[in-house]
Amino acid sequence: MSLNSTPQSVRIHIGLFGKRNAGKSSIINAISDQDIAIVSDIAGTTTDPVFRPMEILPIGPCVLIDTAGLDDIGFLGQLRVSKSLDILNKTDIALVIVDSSLGISSEDLEIINLLKSKEIPYILVLNKIDKIEDKNKLINSTNLQVQCPIVCVSSINKDGMDKLKQIIINNVKYESSNLQLVSDLIKPDDLIVLVIPIDKAAPKGRLILPQQQVIRDILDSGSTAIMTKETTLKETLSCLNKKPSLIISDSQVFSQVSKDTPQDIPLTSFSILFARQKGDLEELVKGTKAVEDLKDGDRILIAEGCTHHRQDDDIGTFKIPNWLKNHTKKELIFEYSSGITFTDNITKYKLIIHCGACMMNRKAMLNRINKAKEYNIPIVNYGVLISYLNNILDRSLEPLLFQHI
Ligand code: SF4
Incomplete structure (x- = not known):
């Protein structure tokens, strides 16, 4: 292809x-x-x-x-x-x-x-x-x-x-x-700002698939998308003569972006948009409740939908485990799965943290969520968890008119 x-x-x-x-x-x-x-x-x-x-x-x-x-x-x-x-x-x-x-x-x-x-x-x-x-x-x-x-x-x-x-x-x-990413949340002529960090993990010379898909959906809806990095967001906002209808940020810089985004501008993340399109957002939000119950020695599964080359500060194997350990102050055991095969035995895990699933179809992601539900294992995705850990989950869900649990 x-x-x-x-x-x-x-x-x-x-x-x-x-x-x-x-x-x-x-x-x-x-x-x-x-x-x-x-x-x-x-x-x-x-x-x-x-x-x-x-x-x-x-x-x-x-x-x-x-x-x-x-x-x-x-x-x-x-x-x-x-x-x-x-x-x-x-x-x-x-x-x-x-x-x-x-x-x-x-x-x-x-x-x-x-x-x-x-x-x-x-x-x-x-x-x-x-x-x-x-x-x-x-x-x-x-x-x-x-x-x-x-x-x-x-x-x-x-x-x-x-x-x-x-x-x-x-x-x-x-x-x-048929499920839209963002076009049902915005109107023609809206201005949407996308915050895209260009860090070591960013592929050379191009944007990644979730960013491309969101941009395409915005253009399809007749709105305008402008892109900036987290380091230039404040300056970008100050140059605009029109208030953005929505800011969509990469989850990894969510905390900084939330600080730099005035409260009257709706804010969400790419990962949360994908959680809604690919899976069951309500269930993924519900999964955050398990974070406060984690204990020393609990096993956490970090699941990704595809295999890819990992950098030293990879989100799945480095950043998320460290953020979660810092938040809980517990000695947690992390295990990983990636690609087409999920994992046969999920019962040993106290929490499953899934990636944004941009390479998976909705059916495959819903199957994983349903398997977790069947065994009563809480499941979250990267964006939902990062928002929760940064205390901005409610803010990031608000643009989706989500009835928070
Ligand atoms: S499927 Fe998951 S791990 Fe693979 S690129 Fe998409 S979000 Fe990243």
Whole structure:
């Protein structure tokens, strides 16, 4: 994907699951009308999940996720199956691909049960229909085993692909892509000031994805965005002949920015905007209550949605642990997870602190929050926690018209 493409995190995620050689990669090629996935008759050609961005109108930007076969074998095969199942956590709609000549397998039924339990919409795709003489008989017998939309396709001659796309369009939920970051909080002609520190962690020559996305949302709403660093905020405000409707700050400089922002100008952070768009802001705010109950020896999980190169003063591994230790005056044990896999055992943690999740889709973040809720483990995100520790949580939530708990 090029740097100018729609970020993966705001694309509808369409996961393809099924046994090896069911034709998942061929279907991706047929849907996209391009040879973007490697296809082979050798079972198990797809190993790690592969993300294929494309556009399906009127849904818009999507990503098709090609996964390893659910019947993969051996130690490595089982690891690949487990990675395929991880993909369920970010899947907005699933296609269960079945080789028509073999019929539905126990693996297909297992994944269907998982999809049902996770309330993920799914479509059963009977592939290789060109090998079947009596299509209606097959559909009727399949209908007896599963109650879901069924579509017959042939990835070889591309039969049924338009119907498959239409069924995807009819069944996908648009929620992930419809939630706004900031445009619902501002009006056309508003002036918004963004405070962006350029520190050691800032990538050379560009802004990071959350900043780009907020700027784009502001421009889409017809407002004006101006950017400044925390060191030049006071001067910037004094030069303006119009009062900003909102200041959006990087969380790491929130405390300074709050001091330099007059009380009559609403203030929030990028991270809080993302907490609202990607997850359950109310639950993340509720999680701050756990901070005051932390005791010596308590374990804290710091979870990040992607892996990235860490600087010495990294926010997740250095700044947040130190701020929290200073605030609580307790000897806390910090553990870390990053990337697609969350963590299997969350019950040992007294608090989960999650990053802003800009690289994750809403589905994946909500799954993590729901897992924490299920086990009664408080969860916060970086921005919410930093505001809380700096005693400016109420102020930073106010622009979101949030009913504080
Ligand atoms: S760690 Fe989290 S907030 Fe940072 S870039 Fe990755 S997904 Fe985005």
